[in-house]
Amino acid sequence: MTTMFGIDMLAVVGGIVAITVFGIVAGLVFLGIDRKVTAHMQARIGPPIRQPFRDFLKLLCKDSSVPENAIPWIFNGAPLLALASSIVILLYLPIGSFLPVFGSYGDLILVMYLLTIPALAMVGGGFASGSPYATVGSQREMVTMISYEFPLAIAIIAIAWRLSVAGIADPFSIGTIAANPVWGVAGPLGIIGFLILLVVLTWVTPAELSRVPCDTPEAETELAGGLLVEYSGRNLALFSLASGVKTVAMASLAVALFLPWNVSSFVALSPVVAYGADFAFYLVKLFAVIFFSVSIIRVGMARFRITHVVSVYWGYLAGLGLIGLLFIVLDTALGAGVIA
Amino acid sequence: MSNGTKKGYSVPIGPIHPALKEPILFTFTMNGEKVEEVDFAPGKAHRGIEWMGMRRNPVQIVHLTDRICGICGVSHTLAFSRAVEQVAEIEVPERGHYVRTIIAEYERIQSHLLWAGVAAHELGFDTLFFLAWRVREESMDVIELLTGNRVNYGIIQVGGVRRDITEDQFPRIEASLRYYEDLLGKMLELFLHDTTITMRCRNTGLMNRREALELCTVGPTARASGLNLDVRQDSPYAAYGDLDVRAVMPEQYLGEAYGDVYDRIVVRLLEVKQSVEIIRQCLDMMPPGPVQFETKIPKLLATCKKAVGEAVGRVEAPRGEALHYVRMDGHENPQTWKVKASTYSNQMSWLKMLRGEQLADVPIIVASIDPCMSCTDRVTVVRDGHSDVMTKEGLHRLSVEKTRRLMQ
Numbered sequence: 001m002t003t004m005f006g007i008d009m010l011a012v013v014g015g016i017v018a019i020t021v022f023g024i025v026a027g028l029v030f031l032g033i034d035r036k037v038t039a040h041m042q043a044r045i046g047p048p049i050r051q052p053f054r055d056f057l058k059l060l061c062k063d064s065s066v067p068e069n070a071i072p073w074i075f076n077g078a079p080l081l082a083l084a085s086s087i088v089i090l091l092y093l094p095i096g097s098f099l100p101v102f103g104s105y106g107d108l109i110l111v112m113y114l115l116t117i118p119a120l121a122m123v124g125g126g127f128a129s130g131s132p133y134a135t136v137g138s139q140r141e142m143v144t145m146i147s148y149e150f151p152l153a154i155a156i157i158a159i160a161w162r163l164s165v166a167g168i169a170d171p172f173s174i175g176t177i178a179a180n181p182v183w184g185v186a187g188p189l190g191i192i193g194f195l196i197l198l199v200v201l202t203w204v205t206p207a208e209l210s211r212v213p214c215d216t217p218e219a220e221t222e223l224a225g226g227l228l229v230e231y232s233g234r235n236l237a238l239f240s241l242a243s244g245v246k247t248v249a250m251a252s253l254a255v256a257l258f259l260p261w262n263v264s265s266f267v268a269l270s271p272v273v274a275y276g277a278d279f280a281f282y283l284v285k286l287f288a289v290i291f292f293s294v295s296i297i298r299v300g301m302a303r304f305r306i307t308h309v310v311s312v313y314w315g316y317l318a319g320l321g322l323i324g325l326l327f328i329v330l331d332t333a334l335g336a337g338v339i340a
Numbered sequence: 341m342s343n344g345t346k347k348g349y350s351v352p353i354g355p356i357h358p359a360l361k362e363p364i365l366f367t368f369t370m371n372g373e374k375v376e377e378v379d380f381a382p383g384k385a386h387r388g389i390e391w392m393g394m395r396r397n398p399v400q401i402v403h404l405t406d407r408i409c410g411i412c413g414v415s416h417t418l419a420f421s422r423a424v425e426q427v428a429e430i431e432v433p434e435r436g437h438y439v440r441t442i443i444a445e446y447e448r449i450q451s452h453l454l455w456a457g458v459a460a461h462e463l464g465f466d467t468l469f470f471l472a473w474r475v476r477e478e479s480m481d482v483i484e485l486l487t488g489n490r491v492n493y494g495i496i497q498v499g500g501v502r503r504d505i506t507e508d509q510f511p512r513i514e515a516s517l518r519y520y521e522d523l524l525g526k527m528l529e530l531f532l533h534d535t536t537i538t539m540r541c542r543n544t545g546l547m548n549r550r551e552a553l554e555l556c557t558v559g560p561t562a563r564a565s566g567l568n569l570d571v572r573q574d575s576p577y578a579a580y581g582d583l584d585v586r587a588v589m590p591e592q593y594l595g596e597a598y599g600d601v602y603d604r605i606v607v608r609l610l611e612v613k614q615s616v617e618i619i620r621q622c623l624d625m626m627p628p629g630p631v632q633f634e635t636k637i638p639k640l641l642a643t644c645k646k647a648v649g650e651a652v653g654r655v656e657a658p659r660g661e662a663l664h665y666v667r668m669d670g671h672e673n674p675q676t677w678k679v680k681a682s683t684y685s686n687q688m689s690w691l692k693m694l695r696g697e698q699l700a701d702v703p704i705i706v707a708s709i710d711p712c713m714s715c716t717d718r719v720t721v722v723r724d725g726h727s728d729v730m731t732k733e734g735l736h737r738l739s740v741e742k743t744r745r746l747m748q
Contacts, residue, residue, distance in 0.1 A: 042470045132349060158644075212464055213536060222359060222699060224359075299537050301542055302464050303540075306373060
């Protein structure tokens with residue numbers, strides 16, 4: 001028993017270390033790819049893909065200044081909390097055909113709550129920095145969070161509910177969702193519903209990641225960096241890591257919910273090759289999600305006013321989500337023979 | 341947030357801030373995201389150019405006027421030259437007028453495109469910013485071809501221009517005009533039919549016709565509010581009298597003027613088209629002949645030295661009317677030289693436009709009058725290490741004292 005426990009512990013610790021390294025490296029690489037792709041779409045050359053790594057290293061060499069009227073322990077703690085909580089999200093999500101490290105300890109609802117923690121850390125750090133720009137940025141971040149939470153919840157609950165109706169046990173578990181792609185469960189109407197929810201999730205992603213058009217909390221030209229305005233050096237470096245990890249986490253969530261297929265389930269491969277192929281395919285899926293929900297949207301839009309964020313997310317996207325949900329309900333009713 | 345009793349907090353923007361391209365200090369009293377009250381303090385980019393000018397002769401001053409503004413240098417030089425020419429009764433050759441017009445219009449094209457890019461950036465729409473600045477390069481290239489410089493062209497001289505535009509340059513000019521004609525539809529589409537831009541700019545930074553008139557606004561800012569004024573049309577200078585120039589009004593494109601940021605975009609983009617048409621007319625109608633009243637600098641200076649009197653030179657700069665007052669008293673240097681840039685007339689409209697707006701719209705509203713602080717800042721009062729604000733009474737007292745001194 002003790003040896004079994006020991007091996008389990010070892011596997012978990014190994015998993016955590018591996019996921020942390022993966023999250024940080026992949027996060028920075030994807031930030032670099034996003035910058036390069038965006039630059040090409042804007043007819044620029046753009047920085048090399050390794051630029052985020054260079055920026056990170058450079059920030060580490062810089063002084064980390066704390067403003068006089070800041071609350072130091074919150075101000076310094078916020079970046080750590082943001083990075084740590086972003087990594088924790090990844091521990092609950094499947095990476096390729098590797099099952100989530102903490103898969104048996106939490107489900108989608110937990111992931112939804114965890115997603116708010118990096119944002120809350122930034123809000124806390126912003127309020128603690130004692131600058132009017134950061135205060136306004138923090139207020140905006142809170143409003144943004146309230147706005148995108150509802151459409152996100154609709155998408156997640158719709159998927160779990162459809163799975164539970166289909167008679168699948170433990171529908172909120174991420175393992176279950178990844179193992180039972182929703183597209184296979186639902187009928188034609190349901191597929192329309194899920195496509196609508198996919199669109200909703202695509203639009204929630206930039207808000208979750210504070211990217212254009214929802215970069216209102218940072219808004220360079222208005223707030224000069226908003227809630228990050230007072231951050232520098234190591235603290236800012238940690239925030240940039242957190243933003244990269246969070247990008248990977250958010251994209252992994254979209255992959256787990258809507259694109260959970262693996263190469264190994266279609267082609268017979270030896271176990272080692274299968275893990276590799278699935279992992280490579282997973283990276284491709286991540287790139288696709290980031291490309292469509294971050295890069296393309298960012299290139300094609302101006303920044304929203306904070307009032308627009310609220311009306312777009314609470315009004316249009318929540319409405320759209322409910323329509324998607326309605327399709328799924330209709331599909332289920334038809335399938336069950338309630339209406340027919 | 342119910343904060344009926346909550347006291348507003350204040351947000352300073354400037355003197356250095358990413359939203360501002362030049363130093364100026366805004367102080368906003370905020371209620372949540374809403375601007376309750378606003379104040380601004382210019383004078384952060386004062387360089388004492390007038391002081392330098394009054395110690396130099398007109399030929400030297402035209403190089404200073406070129407540097408009053410990095411964008412609309414030609415307008416200032418043109419306004420100053422026109423003032424001196426009136427005092428010294430210098431007749432500029434016909435062809436010189438045409439060359440001046442062509443350069444002034446190219447300057448307008450590059451200035452408006454520069455502004456369009458800045459506006460897009462202020463809105464957080466960086467793709468459009470990169471596009472606008474990329475297409476601006478075409479006008480910069482032509483300006484370089486015609487004047488030898490991309491910025492601070494140094495082509496206008498008292499009594500004419502220092503370089504002629506030759507026949508072999510016409511095809512290159514024509515190519516650039518066609519480039520902009522083809523492009524304009526795309527630019528209008530991108531700027532005026534984009535959902536996010538419309539959402540951010542429509543009914544933002546409103547100023548109606550009456551307010552625009554009472555605040556003495558000029559240029560595109562005034563025209564966007566429905567005031568039909570344009571120096572090129574109202575008191576033509578250079579070759580504009582021969583050409584067909586009508587003030588560009590937003591209602592020509594949309595049927596009515598709202599006087600918001602959106603209308604200011606409309607006016608500026610349509611003025612690019614207007615400038616292309618003006619340049620084309622100039623190329624067709626340009627008469628042969630000299631371009632300079634007197635090519636020998638000492639003779640030109642001798643003419644200026646004999647001049648006694650005062651005059652005002654008015655020019656429609658890209659941002660609106662630029663006005664230069666020059667008084668000569670028989671010396672080589674002007675006795676008085678006063679510059680009034682277009683932003684000087686437009687800046688008070690900020691207070692009206694910004695009150696009650698969202699903090700998010702502050703950058704685009706500030707940018708919407710296309711402010712040029714280094715053009716505007718003609719005075720800054722610093723006593724005992726801290727800056728001071730001149731009141732109306734104080735200024736009146738100073739000017740009475742100065743007049744008494746002059747009369748002695």
